[in-house]
Structures are given as structure tokens and as C-alpha cells.
Amino acid sequence: QSALTQPRSVSGSPGQSVTISCTGTSSDVGGYKFVSWYQQHPGKAPKLMIYDVSERPSGVPDRFSGSKSGNTASLTISGLQAEDEADYYCCSYAGSYAYVFGTGTKVTVL
């Protein structure tokens, strides 16, 4: 499978909202309700932020939300904070125990 397409970077000022898109195909993002999002700070392991398109694990601030429309999933960070500056990756189930990650997006807090 080809990697899901994400914008290379997005930025916002503290308190603003940013949205990261994740575009796939009907064989992955569009075909299943199994999209997750991960936050990765430099030198650290990824952290699960959203799963099953819009579910938030316990401990993840409600500033993080997910949605999906057709072949595109989105992660929105509301009330941007300095600690949100990181790389973000989407991941989708692609059937038959196959998975595909997005290309990754660097979020910069101005």
C-alpha cells in the first residue's frame, strides 16, 4: 500500500486550532472506521492520541479530536499549546491485517 498523504507541516499560535488531514483511498481510510493518530516528540516513541476515527484514550486531552469524511481523516487540535509541537502520523487499517501510516505532519507552535 502507498502511504497516506498528510501535509508536511502546519502551524498555529497558542490558543488557535489546527487541523491535519490524512488522505487515503477506499481501500484504507474510506473503507474502515479504523483510523488512529499518533504524536511523536523528537527522540521519543509515538503516543496514541485518537483511535477508531474519533475515540480518545484516557489521559489524552479533549483538545484533540478526530473525524473522517470519505477517504480523508482529520485530526484537530484546539487551543494549541506549546507541548503540542511534535510530529503527527495517521494510521489506517487496510484489510487482511494490513496497515498503512501517513507521511507525517510537523506541527509548529508559533
Added chain:
Amino acid sequence: EVQLVQSGAEVKKPGESLKISCKGSGYSFTNYWIGWVRQMPGKGLEWMGIIYPGASDTRYSPSLQGQVTISADKSINTAYLQWSSLKASDTAIYYCARLLSIAACDSWGQGTLVTVSS
């Protein structure tokens, strides 16, 4: 507390073999899929494959099939990723992760840096 602890960094030469490990604790190791993810230097995350330790059911990414072997020893709650002949292009950080549900990796190992250089 769910924890995945990976083996330490490795430096190998091209052509050598290698097996890295991922030990789970704090949960029923046999009841959750474990996934392996590669991150090449300065690059993004890449799905490699998954294993269900309870049955040793293993699935590979089509792009990596035949290049690595994923296995598990449920008696010691440990999953493995191995190479029979390393290449320089295998240089990367390798993460293991527990799949809470389909496409939801809720716990990650700290990563194992593998460097392959002559």
C-alpha cells in the same frame, strides 16, 4: 501498568544476522496482537507486521515479506524481529507496540536502534 521493553541498540555489519526483542508486562501477553514499526533516519513510521502471541499467527507488510521474520515466545512474554542477512538500508529505529484494537497501538516500546555499517 502495561509495559513493552525492547532490547538495546545494535551495531552490525552487512550480511550479519540479528534478532531483537520486545518483552511485555502488566497485561495478558497472549491476548493482544503485537506490531512492529520501522522508522528510518529522519523518516516517517512504516508498518512491518503483526503477531498474535497466543497462536503465533503472523502477518507481514507486503513490502517487507521475506525480508524479516516476526516470532514470539509466549512462555516469556516476548516478541521478536529478526533478520538473516542485514543490509545498510535496514538501519533504523524499530518499535514494537501493543494493538488495543484494530489499528490502535496503545502502548509502545522505547525503540531499538539498529545500525548496519561496514
